[in-house]
Amino acid sequence: MEAWAEQKPSSPKKKKGRISVLGILLTVLALVFLTVFLLLPLLSIFFQAFAEGFNAFLSAVSDEDALSAIRLTLLIAGITVPLNLIFGVIAAWLVTKFEFRGKNLLLTLIDVPFAISPVISGLIFVLLFGAQGFFANWLDAHNITIIFALPGMVLTTLFVTVPFVARELIPTMQALGKEEEEAARSLGARGWQIFFRVTLPNIKWGLLYGVILCNARAMGEFGAVSVVSGHIRGLTNTMPLHVEILYNEYNFTAAFAVASLLALLALLTLVIKSLVEWKASKDLSVTRSDDVEHRAA
Numbered sequence: 461m462e463a464w465a466e467q468k469p470s471s472p473k474k475k476k477g478r479i480s481v482l483g484i485l486l487t488v489l490a491l492v493f494l495t496v497f498l499l500l501p502l503l504s505i506f507f508q509a510f511a512e513g514f515n516a517f518l519s520a521v522s523d524e525d526a527l528s529a530i531r532l533t534l535l536i537a538g539i540t541v542p543l544n545l546i547f548g549v550i551a552a553w554l555v556t557k558f559e560f561r562g563k564n565l566l567l568t569l570i571d572v573p574f575a576i577s578p579v580i581s582g583l584i585f586v587l588l589f590g591a592q593g594f595f596a597n598w599l600d601a602h603n604i605t606i607i608f609a610l611p612g613m614v615l616t617t618l619f620v621t622v623p624f625v626a627r628e629l630i631p632t633m634q635a636l637g638k639e640e641e642e643a644a645r646s647l648g649a650r651g652w653q654i655f656f657r658v659t660l661p662n663i664k665w666g667l668l669y670g671v672i673l674c675n676a677r678a679m680g681e682f683g684a685v686s687v688v689s690g691h692i693r694g695l696t697n698t699m700p701l702h703v704e705i706l707y708n709e710y711n712f713t714a715a716f717a718v719a720s721l722l723a724l725l726a727l728l729t730l731v732i733k734s735l736v737e738w739k740a741s742k743d744l745s746v747t748r749s750d751d752v753e754h755r756a757a
Contacts (some may be wrong), residue, residue, distance in 0.1 A: 502723060506716075506720050508712060509713070509716040509720040512713050516717075517713070517717045520714035521717050523714070524694065525693050525694050525702065526702060526714070526717075528693075528695070529699045529701070529718070530699060532610075532613075532696070532698050533699045533700075534679075536610075536685075537678040539618075540617045540621055540674075540678045541621075544618065544622060544671075544674050545625055548622075548670060549667070551566065551570060551626040552629035552632075552633050555567060556630060556633040556638075570622065570623050570627065571627075573620050574623055578620050578681065578682070578683030578684040579684065579686075579687055581619050581683075582685065582686065582687025582688045585606070585612055585615055585687075586607055586687060589606035607690075608688065608690030610696070612688035613688060613689055616684035616685055616687070617678050617681050619684065620681055620684050621674045621677050624670050624677060625674055628673070629666055632662075636659075636663070640658050640662070644657070666740075669733065669737070669740075672733050672736065673733075676725075676726065679699070679722070680722060680725075680726070681700070685698055685700070686700075686701055689701060691705065699718055700722065703715050703718050
């Protein structure tokens with residue numbers, strides 16, 4: 461009994477102190493990791509881009525080949541993102557609102573681009589639409605060019621960005637459930653009315669978040685596009701491919717100048733992403749407070 465009485469529980473303050481020290485160490489470790497592997501490389505890109513002055517930077521990004529790469533990157537993103545938006549909404553609606561055979565197969569197929577290397581993805585399209593591909597004879601007969609042209613680059617980018625919108629919407633729509641849609645249907649609302657007036661307002665932030673991620677991947681894709689592009693200057697070079705060519709030619713200033721534009725686009729994407737997350741969390745807190753007030757009333 462005396463031995464038991466002498467064993468005092470550990471002081472909460474000491475335990476709290478240990479946790480805080482551990483937290484500080486983990487925070488410092490995370491900051492060091494982010495500084496070494498993220499912040500310093502990012503700063504080095506801008507440092508190298510302006511190493512020879514602003515005029516050299518401006519000359520590099522205003523070069524005709526660079527402008528062509530910028531236009532092509534924006535064009536591919538402008539085509540693939542809306543298509544992925546439509547597919548993502550349809551796929552999420554099917555998965556969360558209906559029960560059908562092949563549902564698990566559909567979910568698996570959506571995740572396929574995550575499991576396949578982008579280079580392999582590009583090679584798949586070469587084997588299908590290339591000069592010796594499965595559809596080569598039909599494409600030649602109809603004078604259609606897929607590989608080493610815009611259609612092939614759009615298809616590969618579309619393939620690697622398919623999961624982003626769908627995978628962002630599916631958990632959101634599953635958490636929302638079907639009650640509101642069923643209530644609207646019982647009141648006589650039609651399918652499009654239910655979607656635009658009930659479903660879309662509830663998923664708008666998740667949808668926008670998925671679109672932002674999809675757009676970032678579309679503009680920065682390298683591996684799959686590299687396989688099917690042909691690296692033709694002024695025609696099939698996107699910004700990442702143009703950076704590679706300039707760097708291989710030892711034109712480092714121009715390479716880092718174009719890379720800095722990609723970095724700026726990435727930073728802008730992160731800012732928009734953070735704003736969307738902040739707005740979504742704010743709306744969620746307002747909704748919860750309204751629910752609490754309603755229940756209290």
